[in-house]
Amino acid sequence: MEIFWLSAIAIFTVGFLLMKKKRKNGCDLLPPGNLGQPLVGETIRFLQAFKRNKIDEFLRQRVMAYGPVFKTCLFGQPTVVMTGPAGNRFWLVNDGKLFHGNARGPHRAIIGRNSLLDKNGEEHRLVRAALMTFFSPDSLKKLVGKMDSAIRRHLDEYWDGKETVHAVHLMKFTAFSVTCDVLFNVQDKFQVEELCELFKVATDGIYSFPVRFPGSRLNRALKARSQIDRILSEMIMRRKNDLKSGGPSARQDLISALLSLTKKDGKVLSDQELKDNIVLLVIAGHETTAMTLALMCKLLAENPLCFDRIDKEAADIGVGEQLTWEDVQRMKYLWSVAQETLRFIPPISGIFRRATADIQYGRYTIPKGWAMYWSNYSTVYREDLFPEAHKFDPSRFQGSGGIRPYSFLPFGGGLRMCPGNEYAKLEIVITMHHLVKRYRWSAQIPDEPIIRNPLCVPAMGLPLKLTPVLNN
Numbered sequence: 001m002e003i004f005w006l007s008a009i010a011i012f013t014v015g016f017l018l019m020k021k022k023r024k025n026g027c028d029l030l031p032p033g034n035l036g037q038p039l040v041g042e043t044i045r046f047l048q049a050f051k052r053n054k055i056d057e058f059l060r061q062r063v064m065a066y067g068p069v070f071k072t073c074l075f076g077q078p079t080v081v082m083t084g085p086a087g088n089r090f091w092l093v094n095d096g097k098l099f100h101g102n103a104r105g106p107h108r109a110i111i112g113r114n115s116l117l118d119k120n121g122e123e124h125r126l127v128r129a130a131l132m133t134f135f136s137p138d139s140l141k142k143l144v145g146k147m148d149s150a151i152r153r154h155l156d157e158y159w160d161g162k163e164t165v166h167a168v169h170l171m172k173f174t175a176f177s178v179t180c181d182v183l184f185n186v187q188d189k190f191q192v193e194e195l196c197e198l199f200k201v202a203t204d205g206i207y208s209f210p211v212r213f214p215g216s217r218l219n220r221a222l223k224a225r226s227q228i229d230r231i232l233s234e235m236i237m238r239r240k241n242d243l244k245s246g247g248p249s250a251r252q253d254l255i256s257a258l259l260s261l262t263k264k265d266g267k268v269l270s271d272q273e274l275k276d277n278i279v280l281l282v283i284a285g286h287e288t289t290a291m292t293l294a295l296m297c298k299l300l301a302e303n304p305l306c307f308d309r310i311d312k313e314a315a316d317i318g319v320g321e322q323l324t325w326e327d328v329q330r331m332k333y334l335w336s337v338a339q340e341t342l343r344f345i346p347p348i349s350g351i352f353r354r355a356t357a358d359i360q361y362g363r364y365t366i367p368k369g370w371a372m373y374w375s376n377y378s379t380v381y382r383e384d385l386f387p388e389a390h391k392f393d394p395s396r397f398q399g400s401g402g403i404r405p406y407s408f409l410p411f412g413g414g415l416r417m418c419p420g421n422e423y424a425k426l427e428i429v430i431t432m433h434h435l436v437k438r439y440r441w442s443a444q445i446p447d448e449p450i451i452r453n454p455l456c457v458p459a460m461g462l463p464l465k466l467t468p469v470l471n472n
Contacts, residue, residue, distance in 0.1 A: 031080055031364045033062065033071035041073020053450050055349045056377040059083060063378075069361060077371040079352075082361070083378035085385070085406035090361060091374045092406070092413040096124065099353040099372050109218070110206050110225050111283065112276030116419075126261060127269070127277060131419035134257040140426055141325040143182055148323040150181040151431050155438065159466070164444065167294045167462040172200075175290035178427055179282060183254040184235065195231065198224045203283050206454075225279070232275045254278070281420065289424050291347045291455045292338065293431055294462055299341055299392055301443040301464065306394060310334050310436050323430060331429045334436075336394040338428050342410040343380045344392050347455045350375030379407045440467045 036042040049058035059081065062070050068084045082091060116127055133139070154177050158170060176196045180186040186195070205221020212218045239255045258274050269277075300307045313333045317323070352373055359366040366372065381389045385407045386396065396402055411421035418424070444463035451459045 029364055031069045031071045031361075031366070032066040034066075035071065035073040035078065039076060041076070043074050043076075046072075046074055050349060050452050050454075053345075053452050053456055055375055056381045059375060059378050060381075069364060074371065074373065078367075079371040079373050080355075080361075080366045081373045081375075081378075083375075084382075085379060085404060087374070088379065088406040088409055088413075091372075092409070094359075095353065098357060098359050099355045107206055110202050110221050111280050112272070114270070114273040114276040115280040116277060127258070127273075128419055130257055130261050131254075131281075134254060135420050135423045137422065140422055143423075144325050144328060144426065144430075145322050147178060147182050147426060148430055150178045151427075151434055154178065155434055159435075159438070160468075162466055165464055165466060167297045167464050168291075168457055169461060171290040171294040171297075172196075172286070174431065175286040175293065175427065176282075178431075179286045183281075184278075185253045186235070191231075195228070198228050198231075199282060199286075202228060202279070203287065206283075228279065229275050232278060233271065236271055236274055254281070284418075285420050285424065287455060288347045289427055291457060292341055292424075292428055294458065295345050295347075295450075295456065296338060296341045296428075296432055297435070297441065297464060298443065298448065298458055298462055299344065300337070301441055303392055306337055306392075307436065307440075310337060310432070314433055314437055317433065323433070328426060328429055331433060333394065333398070334429050334432060335425065336397040338425070338432070339397040339408075339410070340392060340394040343386065343408055345450060345456050346376040346380060346410065349377065349452065349454075376409060382407075438469055440469060441465060 034042070036045075046058060049055050062072065062081070063083055068087060069080065069082050071078060071080050073079060082088075116124060116131075151174070154174050158173065159165065173196055176199065177192050180192045180195060186192060201224035202221045205218050205224070212222065236255060236259070239253075239259055243256060243259060255274065255278070258269060258277065261269050300310070310333060313331065317327045317330055350373055352371055355366050355368050355370050355372060358368050379385055383389050385404055411418040411424075441464040444465055445458075445460050448458045448460050448462060450456050
């Protein structure tokens, strides 16, 4: 279905007409490449690679033919792709300057027009600065105990006593529950389950056919977003009243932190701006964290020596006590396993932007209005950057100086660096620490394939057989 509607969009997108537009001075040199078939371009090949999690092959074939920067046509738009560390560096330095985000269709309708995804300039800097303050190391130190308690409670209720679990589903619910508890002070079981289901429907709609009709995924997603807005409006109103009465501080939770923002003109963020940014953070944050954790479970089941090493590291950390910030900093090998998971199977395939002016890149000119695509996959499987790149080897992230700059960017960088990356790191290591101390597990489906739907996910939901660890 995804291939169908995305291909349909490409066929009917008039942006393809820009491809044949002659440059005014007649001498600007476009990057080499192949625009593919009229209207469709290379969209179908790209989607096939996307679904099979073979974006690296799609990119490598074209890099071999045309070089590290090339043009193609994706979704009806002439598109330039930059690859390698040099391309990564150019992208990070200039994102938000020479090219901007361009959320359209279901993305904009469901996430909203007022989130960081669709903002640039002063508004982007304002919200981003608030998030960076809330997710700063000093602030996160105060959240460790709360997160540790939330994760333990969730494992007690939803994992303990189970012989078999479907890790993808449970990890999504685990990450979502922790987000509700730690970031928004929502602990009511029934409200968490309601919100989790609503966000699932909304997220599914982002990748749906962009036409709304009764019964369609987009229609269901927009109805879910409306219900999410209703719940968030009630939460925002409660926080406003608390702040007026001198209740919580601006750092008590994320909503309070965003409510404390003041723009240059003295105005605060509107309720809709608050809701759009909360929806973006929840959708982007808990999904990627959940998939990283699920993929770590899969890779650790396939690499028992790595599991044993995590277990040994965890043996004297937080024994019978609540974890501390210092405990988390000692989980160095566990974080190396997480980093190698993010390299070995990057959850996000890439991002699109649009050139806001003619861009000079080396000897090539990228015309204003053209789409641009960046992907982690252009570097993570290169043997010159990561020897034995198709081998899962967490030791490559241990020590200093082992990773070449701009070759590994799991959380982006520059102005578009994920503001919650340190929070995600905290949640990943604490969750996996407790899983390793409580259970041993084995995969019920050996060599379960990885697909994209739209993030990387084990195709069958990763059923695991759990064996409790005595006296954990």
